[in-house]
Amino acid sequence: MNKLRFNRSLCYGAIVASLLVSGCTLGPDFKAPGHSELLTYMGTKAPLEQQQVSAAERGWKEIYQDLHLQNLIEKALKNNLDLRIAQSKVQAALANQTISDSALWPSLNLQPTFEREEGLDSSPANSYEFKGYFAWELDLFGANRRASEAALADLMATQQAAYAMQLSLIAQVASQFYQLKEIEQQLEITENTLEIRQNELRLARIRKEGGVISGLEQKQAEVEVESTKATIAPLLLAEHKAKTQLRLLVGDADTDVSGGNDIFAQVLIKNLEPNMPAELLKRRPDVQQALKEWESATAQIGVAKADLFPKLSLTGELGTESSDIGDLLSGGNVVWMLGLDVFQPLFNAGKNRANLSAKEELAYQAGLNYQKVVLQALKEVSDEMRAFQSSSDNFEAQRSLVMSTREYFRLAQLRYRNGVSSSLDLMDAQRQLFSAEKALASAQLQRLESMTRLYRALAGGWYATTPVNEKELQPKTKEVLSS
Template identity: 35%
Template sequence: MIKQPVLSLLAAGVLSACSLAPTYERPEAPVASTFPTATQAGDATLTGWRNFFPDQRLQALISAALENNRDLRVAALRIEEARAQYGVQSADLLPNLNVNAGASRSRTPAALSPLGVSAVNNSYQVGLGLAAFELDFFGRVRSLNNAALAQYLASEEAGRAARISLVAEVAKAYLAERAFEEQYELARKTYESRESAYRLAKQRFDVGASSALDLRQNETLMQSARVSLATLARQRAQAANALTLLVGSPLADLPAAHGLSEQNIVTEIPAGLPSDLLERRPDIRAAEQRLRAANANIGAARAAFFPRISLTASTGTASNDLSGLFESGSRTWSFVPQLVLPIFDAGRNSANLNLADVRRNIAVADYERSIQTAFREVSDALVGRAAIDEQVDAQRAVLEAQAERLKLAELRYQSGVASSLDVLDAQRELFSAQQALVQARLLRLTNAIDLYRALGGGLVEATGK
């Protein structure tokens, strides 16, 4: 049994431990106090992604991605890895007790025996041992434990950030695939129309009713539409492949898809204040936890300059005969305190302390950069929101004007006032305006998604959770 003085010393070592780590202070946010665009106070993190994305097909894709995406799975395993590492480190805070049992049998030859006869010696022992438990007077072990805890919390925040990014990326990939699908349908209809116009132009040319120039212009437009059709078919397939990779499983048994104009994604998202991002963005919280870990490692590096005291103790019974192992008078014990005082280490401890300081400064810069990146992402999305809305309205007006121009050109051509070149040029411009409107609508939707993600939205599944 371990004696009372030993227990008292153990308790004193645990209770009197101090920490040499610097007092943690959160760095000032290196950004302005407000965003460039005035916005109402709000919290995008309270808006669930199912409420933000009403398209049921998109909801099914996001749900499947959260279940099957391999990158998100790796992020979850990183959290488990950090949790296990924290468990390993925290075990050093408490003593490790082991039950030891052993037996030995040896023979001494007569030439070496004091009695001049050979002898066989037996030894049996069993006991409870305390193996090299460090009395953490200067907080080295506790600082390492705090660093491991902060790394674990950082990995949890990184997992949340990965989840938010995945929701946004799946939504953007889905909308890109929808945009290519719409553009492909426009190109297909345009190609069919121009192919029909080319056949008609060829018939007119064959009977001498039109010139070779008109024929080649129609052929040029038809082949251009064919090029666009092939290009969009490739882009649509690649977009579907990218979406499949994000989802992590084949795209099957999904609800019907909706066009870009039917998405009804929330575009008016209040941004609040930049200071809100410190609490809402998991990537910023992860950077702060890494800073806390670096701060705690300084305490461990400082403690290395001071004496390290450890205890090894054991108690049990021992006997030459197995039958007498637990008899009266067979009790044994040992108590081995050890003190290690660094005197000369060729500058190793100083270098480790300098390394810890540098890593803390790196963590500060990383934390500040995370805040600046978040501020820029939100600002870009806010500045782009109003401009993109105006762009969509202007592009819609261009499309309407080009459609009216084509009607007028066809009337003038039928009346003999204009040439077929005017009609062909109007057709080409109308097709370009249609494609540009699809891109503008996609840009507005992806801008809303970028703002939602930048504000920390996408973590909860439904509003109110």
């Protein structure tokens, strides 16, 4: 028995009509800002030409050449929990895109059914059905296509967020490693200073016993020794915290974070200046993420606008029905149905139009946020370039100061042992040298951290795929200050 729910010609006509207008997609088409628009956001109209290849074009292994640091970064990229969460979000976004794309296609379902029914005036009767069901929402006004565009943009934005996390993680591991090296250098300076002051204390006791100096000068030497010892415990605590933080970033509590070259042997890359800021900033993951979020918000306008218009769906079923399971698959029991559903919103108290206005505002906000992110990126690059230069100047000044204080200490020590000057002059020279050497280690840390921040601001490292020459990764010879 054939069942026809709607006139066949009406259904076929609706299908043809839907195919004729299927190219209609409501809402604005997103157009990514070009080079000139990006320069406008950056506040400049002049073209920015590239003069030479910047170090930001190089992979992170070429920037962070300490082999132990490279090993830590590789472990972090594999094990860090925040990065793994970000990567999982990408997989979830990929699944959401598949869900969104599925609306573009028909759905097919199979449903075998058994029923037993007894009426008031009839005996129990069995009913068997074996049917397939078909449903397809005709995308007349592009709602599903716009939703698919939005889902794809969301996926790409999530991917860029994962790239940004990776970029940040590399910088965090490098920075924490350098901080650990600086603390170790501070401990070494302190232990060397303590040894010098203990030797001076032994000499002061001998001279006191010989009546050369007073008890006051001996006590002053003792104070210098004890004050140096007092600085060791806080440094050991800082060293412990730096190691545990580094293990947290690496994602492994058992990782041996000790090792590597000392802080003065770490290589600094000089040519980090960006020669084409617009292009360098455009590829930053956070800039790309903001761009894709803007694209997604723009696509959502089309989805909201399509809600103002009718929705058409084709439905159908094909199968067999029988009161006897043995006759279920016989040709005479085939039934089918083809239907057309039309849904037209008439009154919902302005809900759909308000939703459209909200989506338009969200897209406007996303566009403004993109401009803000671009400006923030430019600010970071500008600030970090200046900070990198300032840190280099500061290091050179501190190095000159160490040279001078070392000579001052040598002369004061010589004069004291020859009885020409008092212990006060010697202790003053010791204190100045101790402070200058510690300041030099801090200045070196500032240089390395500034290089790391600038390299990160330029989006260096995460996208690089060029093989690195292993010979170039070997640490340079330690920079030794003349004593």
